[in-house]
Amino acid sequence: MKKGIGKSHSKIILIGEHSVVYGYPAIAIPLKKIEIECLVEEAKTSFFYNKTDTLSVAVFTALKHLKKENAKIKYKITSQIPPKRGMGSSAAVSIAAIQAVFDYFEENLDDELLEKLVHTAEIVAHNTPSGLDAKTCLSDKAIKFIKNKGFSYIDLNLDAYLVIADTGIYGNTGEAIQNVKSLGSKADIFLKKLGELTDEMVKILTENNESKEKKVDKIGKIMTKANTELGNLHITIEKTDLFVKTAIEKGASGAKISGGGLGGCVIALAKNLDIVEKIKEGLIKCGAENIWVEKI
């Protein structure tokens, strides 16, 4: 039977979520071990478009581009990425689905077109995507990203670990973006501060000759400060605050939410595996539903 396959992976945002929507830089890291795959196969009936479902929107976006809106296909997603947790599941679903549709019809798809189509699909998912999620889910390496300006690869090389802990609470990027918008000009000062913190982190990562340990300390502190600013923007919640506090008590150099907010994941930076274990233990006691560890 004819079939098409597409693949992508998860991501986290080290710093700069939300402020990136307003033109400030962000740093994001692909999580290549947490994968997603989409399979497209022949079906008896035409594809049914549901505009409230990210996957359906992505498939439709690809079919529309190929002028095959009435194609008789069905699709299936196999994903390790929990949805609505700030781990890029909507961008990754879109990437995998669009690739699978193009693969099914044996059409060429370069990265530029893929990104454009993902962006179109993402607009339906949360209105004003900066493009950061899609770019990170398409990347093999950490990136520094500025909306409408592009990206550059960034070498982290810290010999440290990120503990990524899922609160189990669905975040809502669209609502979180709306919360920030509704603060009006009151948000400006917090967004600017996030931009400054990101610039500071980029400097440490790219220009600083200190020991890795000192860099990790500084980066951790910046992460925690960023979380405070995200709190000022009303997108942290009680459980993420508890995770951040606990991770730091257990020895994390710093911690923050990652992604859209209002739930989702907290990321904590740890200097070594002993600290990783302590953080994990603490966060499991606080109700973490799932924990991943990424060396950075």
Ligand SMILES: C[C@@](O)(CCO)CC(=O)[O-]
């Ligand atoms: C909240 C946000 O900054 C990140 C969502 O993962 C939105 C975006 O960049 O499109």
